[in-house]
Amino acid sequence: MKxxxxxxxxxxxxxxxxxxxxxxxxxxxxYGGPNGGDGGKGGTVWVExxxxxxxxxxxxxxxxxxxxxxxxxxxxxxxxxxGDDIILRVPVGTEILDEDQETVIADLxxxxxxxxxxxxxxxxFGNLHFKSATNQAPRRAxxxxxxxxxxxxxxxxxxxxxxxxxxxxxxxxxxxxASSNARPKIADYPFTTLHPNLGVVGIDNAEFVIADIxxxxxxxxxxxxxGDRFLGHVERCSVLLHLVDGTSETIAEDYxxxxxxxxxxxxxxxxxxxxxxxxxxxxxxxxxxAEALAELEAAVGGHVMMMxxxxxxxxxxxxxxxxxxxxxxxIRQKPAEEAETWKx
Numbered sequence: 001m002k003x004x005x006x007x008x009x010x011x012x013x014x015x016x017x018x019x020x021x022x023x024x025x026x027x028x029x030x031y032g033g034p035n036g037g038d039g040g041k042g043g044t045v046w047v048e049x050x051x052x053x054x055x056x057x058x059x060x061x062x063x064x065x066x067x068x069x070x071x072x073x074x075x076x077x078x079x080x081x082x083g084d085d086i087i088l089r090v091p092v093g094t095e096i097l098d099e100d101q102e103t104v105i106a107d108l109x110x111x112x113x114x115x116x117x118x119x120x121x122x123x124x125f126g127n128l129h130f131k132s133a134t135n136q137a138p139r140r141a142x143x144x145x146x147x148x149x150x151x152x153x154x155x156x157x158x159x160x161x162x163x164x165x166x167x168x169x170x171x172x173x174x175x176x177x178a179s180s181n182a183r184p185k186i187a188d189y190p191f192t193t194l195h196p197n198l199g200v201v202g203i204d205n206a207e208f209v210i211a212d213i214x215x216x217x218x219x220x221x222x223x224x225x226x227g228d229r230f231l232g233h234v235e236r237c238s239v240l241l242h243l244v245d246g247t248s249e250t251i252a253e254d255y256x257x258x259x260x261x262x263x264x265x266x267x268x269x270x271x272x273x274x275x276x277x278x279x280x281x282x283x284x285x286x287x288x289x290a291e292a293l294a295e296l297e298a299a300v301g302g303h304v305m306m307m308x309x310x311x312x313x314x315x316x317x318x319x320x321x322x323x324x325x326x327x328x329x330x331i332r333q334k335p336a337e338e339a340e341t342w343k344x
Contacts, residue, residue: 005156005196005233007059011118014042014067014083016144019124022075023137034131036073039123039144040080043067046087047106049113053091054198056156067118070144073126083120090154093236097153105152109159109236117152121145155232158196160211161326163234165262166243167254168215171279173197174309175243176212179319196233203319208326211237216261231265238329240272241322243279246292246306251278252299273325276300277318282308 017039024032045067065088071080096105096115106115124142131138164172177183180199197212213230234240244255255276262270278296281289289306297304305321307314 004055004057004060005230007056007154008063009059009088009152009154010064010149011045011086011088011152012066012149013045013118013120013147014069015147016040016042016121016123017070017072017080017083018143019126019129019141020073020075020078021127021139021141024076031136033136034127034138035075035077036126036128036141037075037078037080038126038129039073039142040070040082041123042070042120042144042147043083043085044116044120045118046085047094047096047108047115047117048087048089049092049094049108049111050089051092051111053089054158055091056094056154058089059154067120067147069147070120070123072144073123073141077126077128080123082123085120088117088154091156093157093159095155095157097155099151099153101153118148118150121147157236158198158211158233159209159236160198160234161208161238162201162210162322163237163240164210164212164243165234165240165258166215166279167217167245167248167257170215170243170245170254171309172212172215172243175241175279175307175315176210178309178312179315180210196230201319201322203316203323206323208323210241210322216258218257218260231262231269235267235269237272239322239325240269240274241318242274242276244276244296246278246280246289247283251292251295255296255299273329275305275318275321275325276302277305277307277314279307279309281306282311282313 019039020036022036024035045065065086067086068083070083073080092111094108098105122145124144127138127141130140166172176197176199180201199210201208201210211233213233242258244251248254278293284292293304293306305314305318307318
């Protein structure tokens with residue numbers, strides 16, 4: 001199934017049915033009277049999170065979703081049928097954005113969440129509603145309320161505990177394949193990864209989900225390379241694992257390039273917990289390893305781990321460090337959740 005993480009959708013709720021103008025005409029009802037029924041309510045447009053989806057590809061083939069209009073009222077006090085609702089089914093992690101692509105309408109992070117996007121119009125009153133002591137034969141009925149029409153954007157942000165960052169060919173896909181059950185495409189040229197990949201990592205009887213996104217290059221926030229549009233998939237992560245190619249001749253510059261793109265992207269991404277690892281050490285001897293490690297630690301200003309996705313050297317230690325950061329983040333989040341749900 002092809003991966004799609006952004007879709008433009010046009011929605012419209014159903015209009016309400018018109019009220020009816022009608023009068024009783026039975027021969028045994030001497031004075032008759034109004035008996036026009038109300039119009040039915042228009043259908044509402046909903047969005048619902050369902051299990052089993054991981055892409056918005058369905059919205060590439062259908063972009064228009066129009067709910068049904070309510071039926072008009074009828075004589076003998078009969079109310080028109082309500083219009084059928086319509087439901088947009090989306091995967092976990094979908095953001096609903098307004099037409100400007102900036103205003104967040106809803107952020108859907110749990111299966112079963114259901115949000116109303118456009119309410120159906122109310123049905124109009126039939127002439128029975130307007131009967132009074134001074135107006136016993138009203139010839140008036142209300143039209144149904146019009147539906148709501150709007151354009152929205154669906155933006156998918158994958159739900160993962162950790163995210164992989166690095167330049168193209170930094171070894172991210174190799175790391176994901178070596179540490180999880182994922183089987184991403186691996187090759188010896190840049191931009192092998194064109195779409196995000198998810199993998200479940202197991203270490204010390206614990207599991208967490210890690211996301212690999214296409215590599216960033218300098219100027220990605222300006223649209224260079226594949227751009228930074230996939231960075232949204234690691235916004236929800238607890239920790240970022242930054243892999244730096246140990247065989248590169250510009251290790252420090254490579255590191256600063258990625259950090260610069262995170263800062264240019266904005267939000268809290270640049271402030272997230274990070275684990276930095278010098279990758280591909282299987283291709284370096286002891287002296288080269290020491291030089292590369294010293295250069296990277298000077299650029300980071302802190303501790304740097306060493307690993308190889310090919311030989312798996314240092315891989316368990318890196319995974320344990322990532323797992324600790326994830327657990328620390330969950331501990332920090334727990335008091336905030338308890339404070340929100342606490343009631344006196």
